Amino acid sequence: xxxxxxxxxxxxxEDTRVRRLIEMMPRLDDIDKKDLLRQYHPDxxxxxxxxxxxxxxxxxxxxxxxxxxxxxxxxxxxxKIDPTSPDYNVDVLVxxxxxxxASAALLAHEAGARVLVTTKLRLGDANTVGxxxxxxxxxxxxxSPAQHYLDxxxxxxxxxIPALVEVLVKDAPSAIKWLEKLGVNWDKxxxxxxxxxxxxxxxxxxxxxxxxxxxxxxxxxxRDELKNKKINYLEFTAAVELILDDKGxxxxxxxxxxxxxxxxxxxARAVILATGGIGRLHIQGFPxxxxxxxxxxxxxxxxxxxxxxxxxxxxxxxPTGAVYPLPILGQLVTxxxxxxxxxxxxxxxxxxxxxxxxxxxxxxxxxxxxRERQLGLRTPNGESGVWLDSPMIDIIxxxxxxxxxxxxxxxxxxxxxxxxxxxPILVYPTLHYQNGGIKIDTNGATSVPGLFxxxxxxxxxxxxxxxxxxxxxELFVFGRRAGLAAAQYAKEVKRGSPTMEHVRRWxxxxxxxxxxxxxxxxxxxxxxxxxxxxxxxxxxx
Amino acid sequence: xxxxARLIDIYIMGKHYQVPEGLTILTAxxxxxxxxxxxxxxxxxFCGACATIYNFRNDPQLRYDLAxxxxxxxxxxxxxxxxxxxxxxxxxxxxxKTDGEKIKxxxxxxxxxxxxxxxxxxxxxxxxxxxxxxxxLRGDIPAVADKSFDCVMCGLCAARCPQGLVPYYVxxxxxxxxxxxxxxxxxxxxxxxxxxxxxxxxxxxxxxKKASEKELRxxxxxxxxxxxxxxxxx
Numbered sequence: 189x190x191x192x193x194x195x196x197x198x199x200x201x202e203d204t205r206v207r208r209l210i211e212m213m214p215r216l217d218d219i220d221k222k223d224l225l226r227q228y229h230p231d232x233x234x235x236x237x238x239x240x241x242x243x244x245x246x247x248x249x250x251x252x253x254x255x256x257x258x259x260x261x262x263x264x265x266x267x268k269i270d271p272t273s274p275d276y277n278v279d280v281l282v283x284x285x286x287x288x289x290a291s292a293a294l295l296a297h298e299a300g301a302r303v304l305v306t307t308k309l310r311l312g313d314a315n316t317v318g319x320x321x322x323x324x325x326x327x328x329x330x331x332s333p334a335q336h337y338l339d340x341x342x343x344x345x346x347x348x349i350p351a352l353v354e355v356l357v358k359d360a361p362s363a364i365k366w367l368e369k370l371g372v373n374w375d376k377x378x379x380x381x382x383x384x385x386x387x388x389x390x391x392x393x394x395x396x397x398x399x400x401x402x403x404x405x406x407x408x409x410x411r412d413e414l415k416n417k418k419i420n421y422l423e424f425t426a427a428v429e430l431i432l433d434d435k436g437x438x439x440x441x442x443x444x445x446x447x448x449x450x451x452x453x454x455x456a457r458a459v460i461l462a463t464g465g466i467g468r469l470h471i472q473g474f475p476x477x478x479x480x481x482x483x484x485x486x487x488x489x490x491x492x493x494x495x496x497x498x499x500x501x502x503x504x505x506x507p508t509g510a511v512y513p514l515p516i517l518g519q520l521v522t523x524x525x526x527x528x529x530x531x532x533x534x535x536x537x538x539x540x541x542x543x544x545x546x547x548x549x550x551x552x553x554x555x556x557x558x559r560e561r562q563l564g565l566r567t568p569n570g571e572s573g574v575w576l577d578s579p580m581i582d583i584i585x586x587x588x589x590x591x592x593x594x595x596x597x598x599x600x601x602x603x604x605x606x607x608x609x610x611x612p613i614l615v616y617p618t619l620h621y622q623n624g625g626i627k628i629d630t631n632g633a634t635s636v637p638g639l640f641x642x643x644x645x646x647x648x649x650x651x652x653x654x655x656x657x658x659x660x661x662e663l664f665v666f667g668r669r670a671g672l673a674a675a676q677y678a679k680e681v682k683r684g685s686p687t688m689e690h691v692r693r694w695x696x697x698x699x700x701x702x703x704x705x706x707x708x709x710x711x712x713x714x715x716x717x718x719x720x721x722x723x724x725x726x727x728x729x
Numbered sequence: 730x731x732x733x734a735r736l737i738d739i740y741i742m743g744k745h746y747q748v749p750e751g752l753t754i755l756t757a758x759x760x761x762x763x764x765x766x767x768x769x770x771x772x773x774x775f776c777g778a779c780a781t782i783y784n785f786r787n788d789p790q791l792r793y794d795l796a797x798x799x800x801x802x803x804x805x806x807x808x809x810x811x812x813x814x815x816x817x818x819x820x821x822x823x824x825x826k827t828d829g830e831k832i833k834x835x836x837x838x839x840x841x842x843x844x845x846x847x848x849x850x851x852x853x854x855x856x857x858x859x860x861x862x863x864x865x866l867r868g869d870i871p872a873v874a875d876k877s878f879d880c881v882m883c884g885l886c887a888a889r890c891p892q893g894l895v896p897y898y899v900x901x902x903x904x905x906x907x908x909x910x911x912x913x914x915x916x917x918x919x920x921x922x923x924x925x926x927x928x929x930x931x932x933x934x935x936x937x938k939k940a941s942e943k944e945l946r947x948x949x950x951x952x953x954x955x956x957x958x959x960x961x962x963x
Contacts, residue, residue, distance in 0.1 A: 215954075218946060313770040313778055317881075327921040330955065334933035341937070342949035350938040358930070361921045371822055371905025373874060373912065380913030391952040401879060404775050408882055409908075412901055416819050424766065446766050479771040515753045515800055519773045527957065544957060584958065595879055599854070600774055603798060717756070718764040725762075 189605040190512070194614070197535060197565055201575050201612050204537030205583065213531075213542035221549055228552035228559070230617075231502050231652075236472045242697045243491050244635075250500040253469040257484060258491050259703060260710025262691050263428045264442055264451065271431045271686035274440065274455035278304040278420075279678040280671070281441055281456035283427045284486065286314025287403070287660060288643025289462030290410035291667030292632075292674070293419050296460070299675035303419050304454060306443055308426035308713060309481050312411040315465050315644060316663060318477060319403030320522035320596060321387060322395030323664075324657035325360035328384060331392040333357040340658060343389040343546045344623075344651020347499075352649040355630045356658065356665050363664040364396055372409050373398055385527045387656035389546035395657045400522055400596045403660055425452065426485065426713050429691055430459065430493040430639070433684030438493070438638030440686065446713070455686065457678035460632070460670050461486040461641040466622040468715040471503050474619035475518020485711035486645035490626045492694050495634040498647040499624025504654055507532075507550035509618025511573035513604045518618040521597065523547070523656045525576060525613070528593055529584040533575040533612070534563035540574075548653040551617040558616065565614060573616040578608045621659060623650050632670025638681060640674045642666040737803040740786065754796035754807055755779055767811035774798045777883030780853065783807050793851045793885050813888040815895045818902065827910040829868010836899050839866055841892040848886035848896050854879050858886050858896050865899050871911060873903035 190198065216224065226232050237249045242259055250258065279301035282293045289305060290312070297303045307313070326336040336357040341348050364382075368374060375383040375397050384393040398405035414421065424446040431453070433439040440455040463486030467478025476482070491497060508521040526532075526543040532550070534540055534557050541553035554574055558564030564572040578597075581590050590609045591598055601608045624647030632640040643663050650658060698704035734749035739757060746761040755769060770778030779796035786804040801807075818835040825831050833839060839862060848858035857876055864872035877900030887895040924930070937945060 218950065309770060310776075310778055313776055315771075317775045318771050318773055325918075327915075327918045329917060332933070333925060333930045334937065335952075337934050337937055338945070338949055338952065341945060342952075346942050346945055346949075354934050354938065357934070358925050361918050361925065365918055365922060368908055368912075368915075368918075371908040373878070373904055373908040374915075376912055376915065378913060380915045381917055382915050386955065386957040392955045393957070399878060401775070404881065405878075405904075408880075408901060409905060412817075412905065413822075415817060416821065418819065477773065479773075479776065480765070480769045514751050515756070515798075516773075529957070596775070599879070600798070604800075714764075714766065716764060717759040718762050719760045720762060 190611065191568055194565065198611060200537040201533050201577055204533070205580065208531055208539060209583070211539060213539050215542050216545060216549065224552045224556065225548060228555040229548055230472050230505055233472065237501060241701050241703060244494060244496045245500065248500060251471045251503065253471050254466065254484060254500065256708055257488050257710040257712055259698065259707050260488060261698065261704060261707055262492070262695060263709050264691070266688035266691045269442060269451070269453070269688050271439065271453055271688055274453040276304055276452070276454040278302045278454065278456050280458045280460060280674045281306065281454050282460045282462060283441060284314070284462035284464055285311050285421065286462065286464050286643065287316035287406055287410065287663030288667035289460070290407070290414055291664050292460045292462055292642055292671035293414060294410070294417065295668045295671030296675040297417055297419050299672055301675035301678055304456070305414070305419060305421040306425045306427060306454070307421065307423055308446055310423050311414065311421055312407045313479060313481065314407065315479050315482060316403045316407045316660065318479060318520060319660045320400040320520065321524040321527065322385065322397035322402050322657045323364065323660040324390065324394050324655070325364045325396060325661065326357060326392065326394050327361040327364065327382065328392065328394065331394055333360070335392055336360065336394065339390050340655055341651070343655040344653050346651065348651035349648035351630055355669070356649055356662060359665040360661055363661060363668070367406060367409065367664065370409050370413055372405055375399065385524065386544060387523055387527050388544045388550060389655045395527065397524065400524055400594045406660060427489060428711060430489050431455070431686050431688065432493060432690050433686050435684035436637065437681060437684060438636055439683070457681050457683065458638045458640060458674035460674050461490055461626065461639065461645055462643045462667065463645045465644040467619045471619055474505065475509060476619040477506055477509060477518065477520040478619070481714065483712040483715060485713065486641065487625060488711040490634060490639065490641065493636050493639065493690055495636045495639060496627045497625060498627040499652060500647070502623040502652045503619060504547055504621035504623055505551045505617040506620035507547055507554055507617050508576055508615040510613065511571040511616045512567045512614040514569050516600065517571065520618070521576060521613055521615055522594070524594065525578055525581070525597065528581045528589065530576050530578045530580050533577050535565050536563060546653055546655060554617055567614065571616060573614040575612040576615045577612045579610055579612065582609055621654055623647065623652055623654055628666070630669065631673035632666050633673060638677060640670040642670040737801065739801055740806040742808055743806070748801060750801070752801050754781060754783065754799050754801055757801045758796070758807065768796065768809045772797045775881055777881035780883035780885045781808065781810055794853045795883065810888070813884050815884055815887045815898065817895070817898045822905055822909055825906065827870065827906050829870060831906070832865050832868060832899065832902060835902060836895070838892065838894055839899060842866065842894060843892065845891060847889050847891065851885045851889045853883060853885065854881060856880060861900060862894070862896050865903060870903045870906050873900055874907035877904065
């Protein structure tokens with residue numbers, strides 16, 4: 189239920205629907221887009237960033253919250269760790285188990301590798317399950333991988349790494365097929381054709397969905413398959429440092445039992461980082477759609493081991509995060525709502541942006557509407573937002589469409605007595621995705637021999653802005669490629685002797701730069717939301 | 730968080746705390762000083778990690794929900810359920826047949842359901858769990874797949890079943906069988922895979938990889954846009 193003053197504003201939204209039904213908002217041209225982004229997109233707020241002072245990317249700019257962790261102190265005392273006496277000894281160690289980690293583990297296993305998966309929460313607790321709208325693949329007759337390529341490059345402002353985009357679009361249909369063979373239930377017409385939707389920045393309808401539980405459906409199937417294949421996994425076990433050998437090759441990882449706080453040594457011939465996103469760092473104080481563990485751990489581990497990062501100065505703020513009611517502040521209102529026909533409307537009932545522009549453009553437009561034009565709405569808690577006119581969907585596509593296509597959204601708002609089939613949703617941008625990350629080649633290989641990466645923790649394929657449905661796609665495309673390549677690498681590598689020397693060198697570098705004392709320990713592992721009424725605590729033992 | 734909000738009394742594992750109204754069970758735990766390791770996942774109602782049980786000081790009836798979605802109420806007694814063991818059948822999907830008998834073969838206990846409906850009453854997603862378990866017993870795989878679709882696999886149904894059944898795993902088996910064997914084949918996907926393998930799009934993509942940024946920008950601006958609304962939307 190909305191407070192009375194917002195109910196009044198809803199009347200304005202209702203009164204303007206007839207006009208808006210036939211209104212076509214024009215797409216912005218290149219120059220208008222650039223201006224809008226420069227003036228309003230959070231990536232352009234220079235004071236929120238700083239240059240890295242140590243490591244491979246020294247001199248590169250990144251948000252302060254990430255810079256602190258990348259320049260962080262190790263959680264371990266290298267002198268007390270003996271990497272030569274491992275608790276586990278495997279071919280391929282997969283760190284993280286969302287969509288990318290699970291895909292990588294399955295393919296590495298299939299290729300004959302002994303695989304160990306480690307994850308700091310439960311198997312499958314990842315941003316993947318929160319992905320609602322769909323997975324892109326150009327498989328309809330009027331579409332083509334080339335068209336998908338062009339859309340993706342344009343969405344990323346033409347800075348994407350072409351070779352990665354090529355692989356993404358060419359592998360897409362077979363990734364969809366692979367998931368279906370594993371038992372994923374895609375939305376289909378009775379004749380077998382996939383029911384595909386458009387999204388922000390796509391020129392064709394190519395989003396494959398499973399109602400609005402797409403990522404959940406993909407993840408629960410992959411997780412189940414992992415168990416069917418009896419692949420070994422450790423839950424509530426985070427990676428806190430990588431292990432290299434004296435040849436500079438990857439040799440495993442130091443793991444931490446999150447409950448007993450014991451360290452575990454896992455030796456591996458190859459390691460795949462699939463640690464996901466960054467949202468829980470709350471860049472610039474934004475709320476986030478991300479899961480509890482999204483703290484950029486993989487970036488920290490890779491960076492300390494000498495892997496290069498790329499596009500670490502660009503984050504994706506999803507245009508439509510919930511701002512009301514308060515308990516779901518920042519949670520995702522899927523782009524599928526706009527895909528199905530909902531428009532963005534300001535306090536005077538007017539549209540101000542074509543709802544299916546790429547995400548960074550729509551986000552900037554909403555920020556402009558609220559901050560500069562003062563045409564947003566205030567929540568009782570003081571947040572500002574604009575209306576996402578969801579009831580338009582049933583008006584355009586017929587009664588019952590919302591309930592059928594968006595059951596998760598309907599359920600989420602119904603808990604707070606808001607019926608999104610009849611009332612619009614109040615939204616504002618929320619931190620959603622890291623566009624950049626660890627630099628990889630088309631097989632997920634990083635600049636450190638034997639270290640592979642896949643999924644959100646990597647960068648390059650999306651350039652400076654990811655399109656809808658390319659993130660879940662990336663998980664399967666690059667997860668599978670990394671799994672296969674890591675298994676192959678593990679067969680061939682001549683191992684050296686494992687050492688923690690790189691961590692010692694890192695600490696020395698921090699000392700030399702004079703920043704060791706002022707930086708936190710990292711990786712962060714989990715955010716700390718526990719309120720300390722008195723501001724301090726004491727250890728029990 | 731608005732500190733001026735009215736404070737309400739809640740009890741965490743029996744201990745009294747005061748928290749501002751409007752918090753979820755999860756954020757109320759954190760407000761009270763708990764740092765979560767288990768029992769917290771996507772924080773958005775999709776992963777099932779925070780499935781929880783609660784009741785009230787003066788009402789012993791147990792209630793069930795997701796801690797990240799349920800708002801706290803005065804006199805609530807909260808607990809944490811970090812883990813509940815459940816047995817999953819291990820199988821090779823490629824070797825399964827789709828007759829409904831397979832469900833009983835892998836989960837023989839489903840015949841023990843005596844219809845108490847506790848599973849349905851427990852489900853935080855408000856699914857008709859007992860009904861789809863009845864469908865599973867009859868071997869009606871499409872019905873189970875449809876009715877169980879919104880399952881977040883929190884496991885509360887299994888935790889509460891007096892017969893030790895695992896509805897969320899039974900449902901997953903049915904959905905996988907449905908997706909693998911019972912949905913109509915998507916020929917357009919198969920065709921596109923063959924076309925890609927035959928190299929049909931290599932030239933077009935190679936050309937774009939080599940094109941100048943200016944040229945790509947021109948092509949991007951001139952894309953013909955397919956209307957978002959399908960012609961034959963039912």
